[in-house]
Amino acid sequence: MKILVCISKTPDTTAKIAFTDNNTKFDVNGVQWIINPYDEWYALVRAIELKEADAAATIHLITVGAADAEPIIRKALALGGDEAIRVNADSHDSFYIASQIAEIAKQGGYDLVLTGKETIDYNGSSIGGMVAELLDQPYVSLATKFELAGTKATITREIEGGEEVNEVELPVVVSAQKGMAEARIPNMRGIMAARTKPLKVVEPIAADALTTVAGFGLPPAKAGVKLVAADNVEELVRLLHEEAKAI
Amino acid sequence: MSVLIFIDTTDGHVKKSSLEVLTYGAKVAEQLGTVAEGVVLGSVTEDLAALGKYGVKKIHQVADDSLNHLDAQLYAKVIAQVAESTGAKVIIFSNNVDGKAIAPRLSVRLKAGLVSGAVALPDTSNARPDDPVGRGFVVKKNVFSGKAFANISVSTDIKIIALSPNAYKTVAGDGTAEVVAFNATVDAAKVKVTNTTKASGEVVLTEAEIVVSAGRGLKGPENWGMVEELAKVLHAATACSRPVADAHWRPHNEHVGQTGFAIAPNLYIAIGISGAIQHLAGVNRSKVIVVINKDAEAPFFKAADYGIVGDAFEIIPKMTEAIRKLKGVA
Numbered sequence: 001m002k003i004l005v006c007i008s009k010t011p012d013t014t015a016k017i018a019f020t021d022n023n024t025k026f027d028v029n030g031v032q033w034i035i036n037p038y039d040e041w042y043a044l045v046r047a048i049e050l051k052e053a054d055a056a057a058t059i060h061l062i063t064v065g066a067a068d069a070e071p072i073i074r075k076a077l078a079l080g081g082d083e084a085i086r087v088n089a090d091s092h093d094s095f096y097i098a099s100q101i102a103e104i105a106k107q108g109g110y111d112l113v114l115t116g117k118e119t120i121d122y123n124g125s126s127i128g129g130m131v132a133e134l135l136d137q138p139y140v141s142l143a144t145k146f147e148l149a150g151t152k153a154t155i156t157r158e159i160e161g162g163e164e165v166n167e168v169e170l171p172v173v174v175s176a177q178k179g180m181a182e183a184r185i186p187n188m189r190g191i192m193a194a195r196t197k198p199l200k201v202v203e204p205i206a207a208d209a210l211t212t213v214a215g216f217g218l219p220p221a222k223a224g225v226k227l228v229a230a231d232n233v234e235e236l237v238r239l240l241h242e243e244a245k246a247i
Numbered sequence: 248m249s250v251l252i253f254i255d256t257t258d259g260h261v262k263k264s265s266l267e268v269l270t271y272g273a274k275v276a277e278q279l280g281t282v283a284e285g286v287v288l289g290s291v292t293e294d295l296a297a298l299g300k301y302g303v304k305k306i307h308q309v310a311d312d313s314l315n316h317l318d319a320q321l322y323a324k325v326i327a328q329v330a331e332s333t334g335a336k337v338i339i340f341s342n343n344v345d346g347k348a349i350a351p352r353l354s355v356r357l358k359a360g361l362v363s364g365a366v367a368l369p370d371t372s373n374a375r376p377d378d379p380v381g382r383g384f385v386v387k388k389n390v391f392s393g394k395a396f397a398n399i400s401v402s403t404d405i406k407i408i409a410l411s412p413n414a415y416k417t418v419a420g421d422g423t424a425e426v427v428a429f430n431a432t433v434d435a436a437k438v439k440v441t442n443t444t445k446a447s448g449e450v451v452l453t454e455a456e457i458v459v460s461a462g463r464g465l466k467g468p469e470n471w472g473m474v475e476e477l478a479k480v481l482h483a484a485t486a487c488s489r490p491v492a493d494a495h496w497r498p499h500n501e502h503v504g505q506t507g508f509a510i511a512p513n514l515y516i517a518i519g520i521s522g523a524i525q526h527l528a529g530v531n532r533s534k535v536i537v538v539i540n541k542d543a544e545a546p547f548f549k550a551a552d553y554g555i556v557g558d559a560f561e562i563i564p565k566m567t568e569a570i571r572k573l574k575g576v577a
């Protein structure tokens with residue numbers, strides 16, 4: 001069983017969101033970087049659990065990013081995984097990134113490619129589906145459970161107001177979200193081991209970018225809260241009805 | 248040239264998010280001086296022709312039974328055939344559970360740039376009259392979990408937009424659509440659906456107009472009865488903060504925020520939730536936010552439109568009562 005887990009570097013959830021260069025670039029000044037929570041808590045931890053259940057399984061991590069993504073990939077290796085691959089390219093276009101991942105996936109012949117359901121910065125939710133299409137493999141998105149029996153995967157995915165259970169033969173591409181696994185904290189042994197795990201750097205293949213960011217903006221600030229006295233709940237309901245027209 | 252809209256269904260019914268994309272797609276078509284067409288896969292029990300009132304002129308249906316369940320690989324192949332035959336230049340999905348699975352695949356198949364999570368009509372003001380979708384096609388989308396937006400320029404000949412649920416208001420007018428059977432090559436599905444569970448009769452969180460959400464301030468799962476009652480009179484969905492879901496006071500599918508569901512209802516009522524930045528990331532696109540918290544310093548008040556500083560246990564029942572009165576129900 002060979003598993004490839006896609007790891008993305010994202011700003012910490014408390015990072016200040018601001019832009020530079022005439023609102024065309026994210027302001028990285030003072031930003032702390034983390035592993036995209038969906039990649040870490042759900043995709044990676046589930047892969048580690050699968051390996052714990054099958055000693056013959058191998059986990060490779062992949063990130064498409066510049067050298068400054070390496071601390072993040074080492075952090076991921078501290079949680080688990082056998083080795084990591086960094087494709088040396090800096091891009092925000094999903095198709096370009098997916099093309100790089102698919103290339104590595106083709107070479108490695110993985111049984112399972114796992115991604116998080118989306119990144120918390122670009123919120124694209126596109127990489128998994130694109131990789132699956134490039135590999136001509138099935139794709140189950142927004143998965144909350146993944147079980148394996150031989151080469152048959154039983155995957156639960158979110159649907160509106162419920163869940164659907166899918167059965168599919170490996171190989172498959174899956175995007176993971178809450179429910180898949182419980183977040184873990186790396187231990188000292190993991191952190192030490194991560195230092196010597198192989199981290200291969202490969203150059204990107206030629207691929208097109210289909211989109212570009214023309215500019216960023218911030219939503220308009222709220223006008224300020226209108227407070228209603230605690231003993232006057234009826235007034236709140238009146239305001240919601242007559243002023244906000246929300247009920 | 249046309250605008251092609253994917254009409255997503257569940258159990259033979261057209262989803263609410265499909266009505267949003269139909270309205271949106273018709274507007275895009277009008278903007279580009281072309282027609283809006285729809286594509287629907289699998290069997291549908293609803294009257295498809297009636298969807299014409301949202302502005303779609305023609306609906307292509309591939310009524311193959313193997314398309315009654317989503318297999319994104321199969322869906323993308325079939326939609327690509329419809330897109331090619333209709334000469335679609337802009338293809339529109341809802342950025343819902345199915346759209347997120349299909350649109351990226353189709354993007355690769357057609358080499359069409361995808362903007363997922365769009366929140367507004369495309370800006371085509373820089374386009375040339377002889378080449379309306381060729382260049383200068385810019386779509387606004389949410390980034391940084393609702394804390395910012397980005398304008399994404401799509402440079403490919405064909406464009407795909409996945410519209411955020413609840414971002415575009417459904418408008419019904421007059422008109423009927425012509426429904427035509429589309430003859431597509433349909434492979435065998437590789438994904439087999441073995442079971443589906445759905446909470447019946449409840450309002451779906453991601454589609455809800457009103458959401459009543461509660462946090463750790465509610466003290467324990469035994470106190471959710473009053474939250475559910477308030478939700479019921481408002482015909483609202485219920486949600487919760489992450490620690491509430493982590494403690495299993497409420498199911499995971501109610502967890503909203505940075506690492507749970509991102510929602511954009513018309514009205515979000517937050518009770519006993521402090522308003523941490525990670526919580527706000529999932530709800531900041533709500534149009535009206537009401538905060539009920541006993542701590543006047545709770546950060547959530549800064550993001551709110553209306554608020555009451557007070558004890559949730561006293562306020563919730565009063566609010567339920569006041570709404571009952573307003574709606575004239577006993």
Ligand SMILES: Cc1cc2nc3c(=O)[nH]c(=O)nc-3n(C[C@H](O)[C@H](O)[C@H](O)COP(=O)(O)OP(=O)(O)OC[C@H]3O[C@@H](n4cnc5c(N)ncnc54)[C@H](O)[C@@H]3O)c2cc1C
Binds near residue numbers: 518525
């Ligand atoms: C990486 C990361 C991701 C995260 N993702 C999410 C996420 O997706 N969603 C999320 O919600 N959180 C998320 N969090 C957690 C977040 O930081 C907060 O810890 C969490 O939102 C707090 O939940 P809460 O408001 O219910 O609880 P608390 O912070 O404990 O707040 C309880 C509130 O209830 C009020 N209260 C108490 N009693 C009463 C009463 N009787 N009447 C009225 N009010 C009362 C208190 O004044 C307080 O404001 C994340 C954190 C991290 C680090």
